Amino acid sequence: MPKSFFIDTSRCTACRGCQIACKEWYELPANKTKQTGTHQNPPDLNPFNYKLVRFNEHLEDGVVRWNFSPDQCRHCIDPPCVYVGADIMEGALIHDEKTGAVVYTEKTEKISEADFEQIRSSCPYDIPRRDPKTGRISKCTMCYERVSQGLKPVCVAVCPTGTMNFGERADMLAMAEKRLNEAKKDYPKAMLADAESVSVIYLLIDDPRYYHPYSVAQQGFGLDRKMFLSRLGRPFRKTLNLFADV
Amino acid sequence: MDKLAKPADPAYPIVLTTYSVTEHWCGGGETRNIAYLLDAEPQLYVEMSPELAKEKGIKNGDGILVESILGKAQAIAMVTVRLRPFTVQGKIIHEIGMPFCFGWTTPGCGDSTNRLTASMGDPNTTISEYKACCVNIRKLDKLTELS
Numbered sequence: 001m002p003k004s005f006f007i008d009t010s011r012c013t014a015c016r017g018c019q020i021a022c023k024e025w026y027e028l029p030a031n032k033t034k035q036t037g038t039h040q041n042p043p044d045l046n047p048f049n050y051k052l053v054r055f056n057e058h059l060e061d062g063v064v065r066w067n068f069s070p071d072q073c074r075h076c077i078d079p080p081c082v083y084v085g086a087d088i089m090e091g092a093l094i095h096d097e098k099t100g101a102v103v104y105t106e107k108t109e110k111i112s113e114a115d116f117e118q119i120r121s122s123c124p125y126d127i128p129r130r131d132p133k134t135g136r137i138s139k140c141t142m143c144y145e146r147v148s149q150g151l152k153p154v155c156v157a158v159c160p161t162g163t164m165n166f167g168e169r170a171d172m173l174a175m176a177e178k179r180l181n182e183a184k185k186d187y188p189k190a191m192l193a194d195a196e197s198v199s200v201i202y203l204l205i206d207d208p209r210y211y212h213p214y215s216v217a218q219q220g221f222g223l224d225r226k227m228f229l230s231r232l233g234r235p236f237r238k239t240l241n242l243f244a245d246v
Numbered sequence: 247m248d249k250l251a252k253p254a255d256p257a258y259p260i261v262l263t264t265y266s267v268t269e270h271w272c273g274g275g276e277t278r279n280i281a282y283l284l285d286a287e288p289q290l291y292v293e294m295s296p297e298l299a300k301e302k303g304i305k306n307g308d309g310i311l312v313e314s315i316l317g318k319a320q321a322i323a324m325v326t327v328r329l330r331p332f333t334v335q336g337k338i339i340h341e342i343g344m345p346f347c348f349g350w351t352t353p354g355c356g357d358s359t360n361r362l363t364a365s366m367g368d369p370n371t372t373i374s375e376y377k378a379c380c381v382n383i384r385k386l387d388k389l390t391e392l393s
Contacts, residue, residue: 015268020282030281035289035322035392037307042285059327066328 002100003147004172005156005200006165007070009211010183010190014039014053014068018155018164022051025143025154045071047131050140051155054212067204069211070155070164073127073140074198075102084122088115092137100169100199101142104128108137124217142199169199176201248365251315251380258314258380260298261341264359274347278355289392290321290348290356292383295329298340302383309389312344314381317361319344320391342383346376354393 023030028048033041040055050072057066079102085093092107111119116130116137127139143153147166151157156166165175176192180203183190187205193216195201208215251258269287270277277283292312294304304310306325311318321344332339349358362381367374 016286020286023282023285030285033285033288035287035291035307035324037291037322037324039287039324041288057327064328 002098002169002199003142003166004100004169005075005142005153006172006176006179006203007200008163008165008179008203009067009069010179010187010203010205011161012053012068012070012163013161014055015160016053017158017160018070019049019051019053021154021158022140023049025146026050045127045129045139047129047136047138050138056210056212058210065206065210067206067211069202069204069215071125071127071212071214072155072200073102073142074125074194074200075100075140075142076124076198078197080122080124081119081128084119085111088119093119096144099142099144099147101144101147102139103141103144104137104139106136109135111135111137125214172201176203179203249315250364250366255315255380258382259340260381260383261339261378262312262314262362262381263341263343263378264346264363264376265343267345267347270345270347272347273349273358275349275351278348278352284352284355287345287347288355290319290344290359291324292321293324293326293329293343294383295331295340296325296327297331297338298329298342298383299323299325301340302385304383304385309386309392310383311386312342312362312381312383314362314364314379316364319357319359319361320386320389321356322392323385342381356392 031042031046031048036043038055042049045052051070053068053070055068057064079095082093082095082102089107089111092105092111094103094105096103120128128137129139130137146153152166156164165172176195180190180192183203183205189207190203190205193202193204193208204211204215267287269283292310304323306323308323309320310323311320329341329343332341344359346359348356360376362379363376364379
């Protein structure tokens with residue numbers, strides 16, 4: 001049975017336990033960061049941060065809306081990166097049908113920077129990052145090894161608020177629907193982000209643009225989704241950026 | 247150490263409050279040695295309202311100097327709508343907020359906020375008053391305490 005995450009952002013306090021635990025579990029090198037006027041640090045996903053809690057704030061009728069979203073790979077049901085990757089190097093980007101995990105292997109080290117850019121721009125959520133030293137492309141692995149041993153992903157295991165949930169897809173969808181109905185009472189704009197096409201379902205309680213530009217996939221123009229996401233390559237990213245601020 | 251600004255001293259018109267962050271424990275003496283935690287909260291900052299920042303010509307991310315009658319500390323401006331100006335007896339009073347988890351034992355992260363706070367406390371409990379004091383801020387072109 002495929003697995004899914006359910007990320008209930010209405011419960012997130014931005015403690016960043018998930019972000020730090022992910023780095024610890026994978027023993028990823030620390031980044032040397034600076035304070036730049038935001039709590040979001042490191043400023044973006046990077047080859048050593050598979051997970052990043054994003055901060056966004058605005059005033060709505062005099063009330064502060066401070067939205068947190070723990071950003072990570074969505075492990076798409078039809079992963080465009082894997083379609084693009086299959087043309088570039090077989091076995092580098094894998095979609096595990098059993099768990100639904102999208103996993104990047106060490107073979108990605110042999111992928112050129114230009115080909116990586118194509119993979120990155122195929123991602124509707126701008127997730128893959130490349131280590132310029134080794135060439136390795138990395139992102140969230142759905143804690144594939146932990147899950148195959150019956151454990152939960154480490155970000156879910158450490159979450160103290162119930163924001164991060166993981167389990168059978170059917171259970172997670174049911175949980176998401178239940179929480180959506182509850183959240184709608186207080187937050188009329190509450191929605192599930194792309195629930196039918198990803199394995200990482202976010203409950204957002206505000207307009208998606210008040211999270212970050214890639215909080216929901218930007219798609220449209222009546223094209224077949226798979227074609228649109230996987231074949232447009234670089235121009236797709238430009239299209240995304242055009243719509244990011246709308 | 248026992249210097250105190252006069253009530254409503256025009257040299258220190260801004261109210262400073264101090265607080266902790268999730269990433270560092272207390273003064274940060276231990277947690278600043280953990281690279282992952284320092285990644286997440288690396289340097290001393292000052293949260294201030296957009297109204298105060300505009301008044302002082304400060305932009306988000308600028309280096310600033312915070313001064314009280316006791317001392318000075320350099321920090322990075324974090325301009326945020328979470329801080330709002332107060333109206334007290336018809337006057338606009340600005341409040342700023344700083345964490346107290348940084349200090350000189352970690353080079354480049356900024357000095358201790360307790361260089362600014364008043365040296366006084368409750369005589370019965372001996373608990374010191376580090377939660378609030380009066381300060382002033384200005385923009386700095388060059389930072390020496392943060393790198």
